Amino acid sequence: MHCYGLRQYWQIIKRELLFLFKLDKRRIVILFCAASAYLILFSLLYQQGTVEKIPTLVLDQNNSKLSREFVQCVEDNEKFHIIAEPINLETFQDRILHDKELVGFIIPPNFNTDAESGRETQVLMVMEGSNLIITSTSAMAGLEMIRDFSSEKGVKLLEKNTNMNSVQSEVKINPVGFTYRILGNKTLNYMYYLALGLSLAAFQQGILIAVAASFLCEFQGITSNEIGLNWLSRYAAKILPYFFISIVAYATNLVVAKYVFSYPINPKVLLDLFIIGIAFAFIIANIGGVIANLVRSELMFTRISLAYVVPAFILSGYTWPLEGMIKPIYFLAQLSPLTYLANTFRELILLGYSIDCFHNSLILLVVGILAFFLAAHLYDQRVKGFAISHDSTKLV
């Protein structure tokens, strides 16, 4: 009797595998390839990682040795690329407002005389602020560059005006150094920042759509023996192939990230990555099972899951931090499983640890177990409904 039951469960698994690999290949394509396809697509987009050589204008109204030194300093900075030196303020304004130049420096007319005689002088840095990535990169690089340039001139000025030597002057002008230690994303690389999270969003969609197809596409192939099986085991056998293949897809995604795009995945965090990944795949497969057994059609399910994908990503805190959200939105974000995976996953890869890993995995697992029971119950109801509405002897 026991062997007979096992054979029936194996029959269910075999039928799902048959659908996955032969009868409805889109399921395996979506389930297995979605995450890696997104990873490749977005790693290609963000491959450069940082913004460099921002088109820059310099209006040199002084045209002195000092101003040319400043222009050279801008030219030498990897973040800026001087593409024009307009002749007057009108041309400068016109170009920065209407052309593709994004940053401009205006050197005032008495720049050298003021700086050398100890009078106040000011370089104006103008930025086109529509794209915040350009603005923040330019501001960081510009501030640092002008501070260094100013310090250098300050040292010379002090040497000239006092009897201090260059070392003494340097200490007076730069009495404090500021050393920055950036944790996590050390080079502020956008590929590391974004692409993996986007692949996780696709991973989630892949599981949802494949699982939904399994529940909503057909009752063909279901046998009368299966109808009599234990409700939990029947559901488990049905969901099992999708769960395992999703873990393989997750592992493949990590391999592609590490070996194709050189993401800094430390082998020490692999266990943690798998724990949270498995918990996530488990909850998503079961949530897919719940929704698929509640909605009337696969079209409806697809509509719900597609409408969910972008908000789930944006509310996950992966880009805009959860701490920056107002309370109701923060609460909403806590309802989405991706919120528990996305940041933890990135911390594991970029920081090498995540203190939320086990906590988040536990939440995903516990809610996943609840969803498992609910989905199994709903599926059982549907199977029983199906059995009543069809003469079981007619089942294939």
Added chain:
Amino acid sequence: MTVYQIFKQELKPLGKWNVSLFLLLFALPGIYTLLFGFTYSKNVVNHLPTVVFDEDNSSMSRQIIAAYDDSDRFDLLFYAKSFEELQNIIGKGDAYVGIYIPPQFSHDIKRGMPTSVGMIINSTNMIFGNSAITASQEINVNVLIKAGQQLIEAAGQPPAEALRTAYPIQVKIRILNNPTNNYTNFLLLGLIANGMQIGLLLYVSSVLCKEYKRINLWDKTATLKIILGKFLACWLPATFSLCLCELLAKFVFAVPLRAPIWQFIILSAAFIFNFTSLCFIFSAIFTNPINAVQLPLGYIMPGLLYSGLTWPLDWVDSVPTFIGSLMPLYYFAVPLRALSLQGFSIDYFSCFGKMLGAGVILLILAGYMFQYNRNRFRCEQ
């Protein structure tokens, strides 16, 4: 049936308003607008939790701490008693920024010995990282100038002259169009356009293919009329809805719409025209609505991120630029933001023309495909 009758039938099948159309073309983009608008409603990241370990505990070190404490960007929440504690607090994620002031800090400054303040910034989320670095750079320059000024004063120069010597070349930053680096202004309109795409994709992809099952009902109606009637029933409400969402962004979330309103309407209409035509292709090719909706699924996130809305496409290779150029949002998201923030877009007419041209071509193709499948189904039946 006339084009008008088909148009009307699509809006009010069986005499009742089309609920799916209302939900997917009006409610869904509206919900997205509110959801994303409220998500970014704080606009900038302030009050970054910060930990300080001051081993010097001098008036100068307290000046540095006060400078950070006075800034909106940082919230000094923790005062560590050791460097390990500081690292632990950052490691646990309780603070994103750490400031370490070494022992003998003020003493070293006064004696002219090299010394430095350590800044530890958790940049795993770059929004935190960028905010913290930019703000701390500004504060640190001020600290540096003040310290330098005091030292030069001590060497005998008058205060004003000492200040000018300490920082002879100042910088003033002027950010045009989005001076407060407001994230809502930066992203919301693009996200609304993407939300509209999702709504259209989910609705329009099944508009033609559902007719294949009842193709006999259309026996006496020309393909052109069917396509036009159904297209107008999707394009006009979606354009109206997108414009409403843009107004919602303006009046609820204060997103500036600086260009004349007609420019927004025309560009939005061209975008919807292009995207609806694309969805008509999918709807005409597939005979199963599920496939028609699922195939373009892979487009949703790339459509948004390859549009140049966040990562500027001038900084990517030719392959990603080419991929981006195949997507309608590429011609809409950035010009729309430019209209909003700059009040004009230099690419306005070229993007409008491209979207319109692509839309016409795609619609003609959709018509041919629908005709082909229609004939096939008619023969089968």
